[in-house]
Amino acid sequence: MANDEAAIKSYLAKYKHRDFTTREVMSLIQVYRSLTYRLEVFVFNNGTRKNLLNLEGTIPVTYKGAVYNIPVCIWLMDTHPQNVPLCFVKPTADMTIRVSKYVDSNGKVYLPYLHEWNPNGSNLMKLVQSMIAAFGELPPVYSKPRNEMPMPYPPTFPTTFPHPQYPSQPGPTFMPHVRPTAEMPTYPNFGLPYPHPGTANGSQFPTPANPLPYPTFNYGSSPEVAGGTITEEHIKVSLLSAVEDKLRRRLNEQSQQSQAELETLRRTAQELQEGKMRLEDILARLQKERSDLDKNITILQEKEKELQSAVERLGEQEGVDVDEAVVTTAPLYTQLMNSFAEEATLEDAIYYMGEALRKEVIDLDTFLKQVRTLARRQFTLRALMQKCRQKAQLAC
Template structure:
């Protein structure tokens, strides 16, 4: 087993997820020991060739209580597990492919599991189990009559072809995926349609029972062509039950998807409702604050209007009055107050006179001697007036 792992890792050097693919293949061949792996050439529809890992062997299928070994071929893309593998049924020389909705005339396998392949949830072991279940329902091969001659290679076959065989560029057929690559091998020892493959026999070593109608069946809707209702060992009840099961599975998946989508939308709506309620509360607070500020502004505007009216009335009264004499505007009630007022006015005048004398000296209007003489006289008079005002205040009992 260790040697197989070393060889397998050498084969998977160009694979994007080498370690994951190696572990999955090792686990698969431990369960299905008839499967072997090898690296072979893989040619796409556009002629591009790649070396891809090929799992080849038989898988046990229980059909009507008897186990049969169905030969299969599984190709792993170099992007595995991002892309689904390509699966084929490989009949022996005395076997022919039985066309059904799971297998076409070229042996290509069509399964819902392959159609719904996901990188994280799909595995090779689950794929093999789905193939066993599908082939147990509709066998993919039947025994060929002894007189039937081996057919030549079909020109438009998508199965691998031997070395040296020309690879014509063919157009996709209806019902086949247009972007799925189909393999061809440069060193495979078997031809394509109806060519020698590993034997498909049951657990007792006897070949499969022959089909009553080996003629290819007309295609129906689904993952591949389906057999005629009256041909082979498949009855109309089997086909009906299979179709009902497929429809039920599809409806169940769709209902589950719709339910999950509805739950997600409902959760989104709940979050949106919560956010809207919080936004509504904030807007109500802001609106209440604006209303309070508006009421205060209305009160201030009313007060200002009243003051404006009062000022207008005062202006009108002043306009109706005659001019006021400045000297008669202030009249004292006693001679002492009149003396104090006159002394204060004269002292303020002297203060202004001294200031302007300093300005005249600065501008050199008068000389220094004249400035000192006049300032001395004015200062002496100012001192006398201040002393007089002090005595008047004391006499009138005013603050000194």
């Protein structure tokens, strides 16, 4: 048991929900021990190849009081349980697929349980039980007449079976492989014949008293096949089943297309509604900005009138002496202001002394002597301003 779990986990290394899928597979193979697991290459219709887990074997189906082992094959997507598993009936050389509402001519299984697959509530155990119940109502295979030649198998077996897309489930789409002839497609058995009822590898259900390999039955009200020939009634039933299957698929395709178009229209309507809300918000902000702009224009016009009035008043007044206009409130501030003005004057004097030396108006000795004197006075004034600012408790 531990070896099976470790092997399954190694097979499911790239699966999105590895632990959940491992638990489901372990629970299934503990109940249906004839099912075996293996990792095989699955080829999609666009040529993409993936390693997917494949559960194949037999499941016990009760039909008219007798238990039969029906060979099936279940592929698990790497996003299981988000995407529905793909189920197939896998007939052996002595069996033929019986087309019904549950199985098509390619062996693809259609069940209400698959159609209503829910990732949060559906599981493999209930899926197999649904297959058993459906196949007990309409067996998916029947035995070939003894004088009918078995269908030939190709010398090399494909790695996947035909996979038509399941109607309403999301995920990858599969196209059936088309054979160049009109004969019914066959599936390889990988060299492992399925056991008949009562064998050691089969189910543990009781063996019928008069065992048959698989149930034989009539198509509707048609007579038994005699001598391995196919009657017109068989052809009619087969054609009706094919037409029904084709109509069902076309209806599903049209339904999916309509739903996709409806979803596109809904998204477009939602985007238009969101765009309308954004435009209304932008319009409201523009109106508010326009109102603020009108208020600012009014304020600027009033300020402009005030400035014009001030200019007119100043123009009518006489000239003002700068030295008399600037009056300090304390002697300390007067000393600070005079020191600052004299220091700025010395700074300009030193600059122009440098210009005079550059233009050779004065010689170097005169420049050095005058600059030394001015710099000494400038240092004294700066120290005095520092003391005044400290005394006045101003920022230094």
